Amino acid sequence: MTAPRILVVDDEADLRELLEITLVRMGLDVDTAENLAAARDCLARHEYALALTDMRLPDGSGIELVREVTSGQRSTPIAVITAFGSTDNAVAALKAGAFDYLSKPVGLDQLRLLVQSALRVSGKVEAGETGARPPASRLVGESPLMHELRAQIARLARSMAPVAITGESGSGKELAARDIHAHSARADKPFVAVNCGAIPEALVEAEFFGYRKGAFTGAADDRDGFFQAANGGTLMLDEVADLPLAMQVKLLRAIQERRVRKVGATTEDPVDVRLVSATHQNLAECVEKGRFRQDLFYRLNVIELRLPPLRERLEDVGLLADTILARLSSPGPRATLSPAALQALRGYAFPGNVRELENILERALAFANDGVIEPADLALRAAPPPPAVAGVAPAAVPPEAAPVAATTPAAPASAPASASASTAAAASAAAGPSSDLPSSLPEHLDMVEREIILRALARTNFNRTQAAELLGISFRQLRYRMQRLAIHEPE
Incomplete structure (x- = not known):
């Protein structure tokens, strides 16, 4: 069986040779090109498991090649090599569809990790093709919105670009993040979810980056942080808008350098994580108000994934309710909704989204007779009045x-x-x-x-x-x- 083939595009002969030697030692076939024209010729003649291109080429930009590869029918992952500190170029490449990026000087360990991820994404491993089937989605629903959402997640899973998930509380942001991880080349590595708003400010750095023994009172042993725990996998930053500004600076450096320093340590450790952030707040507004750093916003918000609220897909309520009741009723007989109860749920706005639906059904199950939930068991809340504005009288008493x-x-x-x-x-x-x-x-x-x-x-x-x-x-x-x-x- 033939080895996977890699294309390296760079106008520096020394770097091309270094990358070729490293990749050949990994058991891969390698083609090299010194400019866009030569790269296009190679792509026309061969199928590649990965293309790796410099951003600056004699006859154009590496982003041109990224767009050509990703806009066609090819499934080839393409990564870019950027100059040191050129994070804007890296973000632009990721937005254009690049699989990932490397910064100069190229670290060979990071190169190997990137290639291994690309081989898994393209369905190529050292033993050949993999026949693993994609896992079932955790996001329940058959509405057009949900079909499109799952299709977006499948596309996003092929990239290593940071994803920002937006949506109201209770809409399933963590489930979407887990789906991205499960469909990605990192599925066999850890998925770590962190609620940024639940960590005391004094402990944020130690929790994220870990600490050395004796770094502070109570540090009895060395401990890894969230980045080390998620190494090789996915780190989800839930409610990322709640991070203190001081921590935002350190998080930005960790993302850009892909290295973290434990509290009390003198050296940095390399980490390889894909970041998925989530918030119910409008991050752009937080930036305008000075509560969130603009540079961190650009690094996290490379690709945005919006989760629709439940009121926009009420046709999914019946299927969601069946799924929730099956879980809540286990191991006994499954509870059901009466037609009138289902109609009442489909006419409700669900300000708390799927989480509220689950709470409503859990309560209703305790009051239902013979396992059949009626409208009276649901105890749906009346629609709340519109929020008051400063200087305007509060809402009227019911x-x-x-x-x-x-x-x-x-x-x-x-x-x-x-x-x-x-x-x-x-x-x-x-x-x-x-x-x-x-x-x-x-x-x-x-x-x-x-x-x-x-x-x-x-x-x-x-x-x-x-x-x-x-x-x-x-x-x-x-x-x-x-x-x-x-x-x-x-x-």
Whole structure:
């Protein structure tokens, strides 16, 4: 069986020779070309498992070759060699469809890793063709949007370019990241998911890069960080917008240099990870507001993958519900939705997306009779009112609570929000006949909580840190409540 064939395109004879010797020692056949014209001639005559081109050639740019290879019917992965520090060129090449890149001076270890990844992507290994079938997608749905999403993921999996996944909370960003990893040449290597917003700021560097024994109080042993744990595989940075600015600088260097230094160490260690980032926030807006570095944004946002909210693909609700109920019912008999319950779900907006659907069904399963879920078991929330803007009166109290509101004196503007809540609770307790009670206690409590949070945000001009202090809760608790109640910062 013939060995995989590699094409090397570079106008420097010494570098071409070095790359050729290295690749031949890996058991590969190698063709070389000194310019675009010679490279095109080689591509017309042979099929290659990988093309490796310099960015600057005597008769054009390596990006031209990237576009020609990726825009045709070829499945050849093509990587580029960039000058030291030319990260803009690397990003441009990745956006044009390059499989990966190497920086000069070319590290032979990194070259070998890149070639091995390319051989797996192109279906070539040292033993020949591989017959492995692609794994099933974790993203459930048969709507046109989901078919297109899965097709995008299959295409993205062939590249090593960083991917930025955007989408609302609960839309399945981590599942999409796992699918990208599972369909990639790194599928047999680790997948490490990190929630950037859940790590205390003082520990972020140690968690990402690891530390040496004795580097700080409590560092009793050497420990690897997330980059080392994901070496050879994929590192997912969930809620990447929550990273502190100081850590963003260090993360950018790690991405560009592909090396990390443990806390307390004097040397750097090479790492080979593919980065997938995710956030429900608008990173471009975070850049404009100074909360996220622009250079890091460009490095992470090479390819963007948008996950549609559930309300844009309500035709998938039935299939999603069946899949979730099968898992929740196991190992007993599978619970089912009545036609009326399914119709109610298909008419619901799902502000919490698939995660909310799962929570709704888990609760409904506890109340269902004989394993059949009826509309009354779902306890769907009423659609929330639009978010308030500073200077605009908060949302009105729901109709069923109107008698209570009419008998409750207004709290003074300077009174704390908790006092307002206490007053409302006392008024509700003394409301009198049952006809004055809210028809749904959870909806009523959500409305009261929403009103109080909106008042605190309006008083602080939507400064969430100050609003959390006013309400006596942590910033993370406030952020969670805002997400649950669909409270968004005004445009």
